[in-house]
Amino acid sequence: MSGWIVIAGLGPGAEELVTPEVRAALARATDVVGYIPYVARVAERPGLTLHASDNRVELDRARHALEMARAGGRVVVVSSGDPGVFAMASAVFEAVEVGPPAWRDLDIRVLPGITAMLAAAARAGAPLGHDFCAINLSDNLKPWALIEKRLRLAAQADFAMAFYNPRSRARPEGFTRALEVLRAECADDRPVIFARAVSTPEETLRVVPLPQAAPDMADMRTVVLVGSSRTRIIARDGTPIVYTPRFAPE
Amino acid sequence: MSGWIVIAGLGPGAEELVTPEVRAALARATDVVGYIPYVARVAERPGLTLHASDNRVELDRARHALEMARAGGRVVVVSSGDPGVFAMASAVFEAVEVGPPAWRDLDIRVLPGITAMLAAAARAGAPLGHDFCAINLSDNLKPWALIEKRLRLAAQADFAMAFYNPRSRARPEGFTRALEVLRAECADDRPVIFARAVSTPEETLRVVPLPQAAPDMADMRTVVLVGSSRTRIIARDGTPIVYTPRFAPE
Structure with missing residues (x-):
């Protein structure tokens, strides 16, 4: 059972600005984590659990995503725009740095997006x-x-x-x-x-x-x-x- | 006969980082214009003419693209990365500003891409x-x-x-x-x-x-x-x- 965590950028809003790379990650995910309006952009399907949370709880959300990946989940953390520009990627790495050492060895990838x-x-x-x-x-x-x-x-x-x-x-x-x-x-x-x-x-x-x-x-x-x-x-x-x-x- | 010109970003290299929006513009184009290695990323097909040019001729390339669009062509100017970041979009608008007034009324759009x-x-x-x-x-x-x-x-x-x-x-x-x-x-x-x-x-x-x-x-x-x-x-x-x-x- 090997999980992974991807921090993915959904772009500014239009579906035609979502990269195929992000689309493919979402298709393979068991869990999608993010702020309510961004998670709402992901289609429901069998085998996928959507975890929507409120604004300003980025670190809690990051820890939850890391725990699920550690337990074997295929987890996509969604941001609007690009996840590395004032978005979730830094929050996830803040959690990794102070979290259990095993989190550093997770398969963690950031997938860029069209930033605003x-x-x-x-x-x-x-x-x-x-x-x-x-x-x-x-x-x-x-x-x-x-x-x-x-x-x-x-x-x-x-x-x-x-x-x-x-x-x-x-x-x-x-x-x-x-x-x-x-x-x-x-x-x-x-x-x-x-x-x-x-x-x-x-x-x-x-x-x-x-x-x-x-x-x-x-x-x-x-x-x-x-x-x-x-x-x-x-x-x-x-x-x-x-x-x-x-x-x-x- | 109504042409258009699109300045499109192909992203950093991988096909899975090309947005569907850019892919759709390329599918409708009659002409693709750009620096040799970027044009080489566009598949040939009947009805599409590829116009590859050398580096450092950005203004000539921009004028050529604008002329073709004015003549009714559906023209995509390709950049790597994002066309608005140190790439072809500024060159095209430099040409528009000093070119024939009719160029201002062309259907010109910039399609963003994943910048390097x-x-x-x-x-x-x-x-x-x-x-x-x-x-x-x-x-x-x-x-x-x-x-x-x-x-x-x-x-x-x-x-x-x-x-x-x-x-x-x-x-x-x-x-x-x-x-x-x-x-x-x-x-x-x-x-x-x-x-x-x-x-x-x-x-x-x-x-x-x-x-x-x-x-x-x-x-x-x-x-x-x-x-x-x-x-x-x-x-x-x-x-x-x-x-x-x-x-x-x-």
Whole structure:
């Protein structure tokens, strides 16, 4: 009886963005573990047990998955997007590091997925076409001072930026402060893209210059992209194309 | 006769990492355009013309693809990885911006793919599990001073980092200088991951502490990942697990 554990990325929402590799792992699984809305994306079938849990219990969920794999289960931990980008892979390895030594010898694999910023960037054009950074704006697990420091340095480095978890009902003020930092560091023509629920029926895309970016344009289903100083806007009928050129001047 | 153009990401190499969305676009295409080794990944079939071109002719390739779409072709421009990350999407939009106005009204879509850094991170564990940045180390299209500035600021921001195009025969010295910048800014225990040709039969993965990282560990098929100050290594038989925890201390 040899179990395994896979931490798999389901992509941003559309089934046509789930990789065949992830699909194959789900087809072989005995158990699927994850946050309720992600587990809801997995079809029920005989021989498969779905274990849906609430948000903010990532470590408990990880331990449960590891225990089932150790007992011989074929366990898939599902994340939306890519499991290695602000998602379940780190939680599982946090549990492995402090858990029983036998967990280290488990067959553990991470299967990549289409992460939200890349799906959003594709919809907008190619705003992340040059050097960029990804910052989780939630201060649940890190101090706000670190977020603010990273925002300032990222602006000084002239990175394009992607913000995950920009805003929640529990933390309405963080994104407001993030926009203030950006306005202090960046010129007014900097484009800001609000991409919500990309690849789902609820998808919306909005492009505004930095001074017009407002906190209530984002929620927890939104990824926010900010251009670099070199980012261009191509006007046309409908939503403009936003892209960052490959070259930078001397 | 209505053509379209799709800029599609083929992922890092394995067919099981190509999304169904990209597969469907290729099945409907009349023309596939791209760099020789990427076009070679597309199966020939009646009704499909493959247009393979050499490296460093991205703008010519983009214009050719746009002209064919304008003439009614169903054109897929293929990139490895994700087309929006140091790949063909920006080149196509550069061509659109300065091209005939009619190109703006074309049906242009970008289809995301699994980019090299996420495939590499998945193999190593979750080194990009917290805030991170992606930097193209090629100085073909930007001055080295800008690369070095970004490296310094990224280290000061304590981002995990992913480096694309770390080294080529034409530019052997850039990566050497990048490692010098990192050694000046980061502690000696910082893990460096050399991930080559991930998901192909030639895949190799090597994890070394920063002082042992050597320029010849990378080539143009390698993506290099550098941990943040918080990145952890879990020792076990075989390659260790490298991950960055979700939390940062006050």
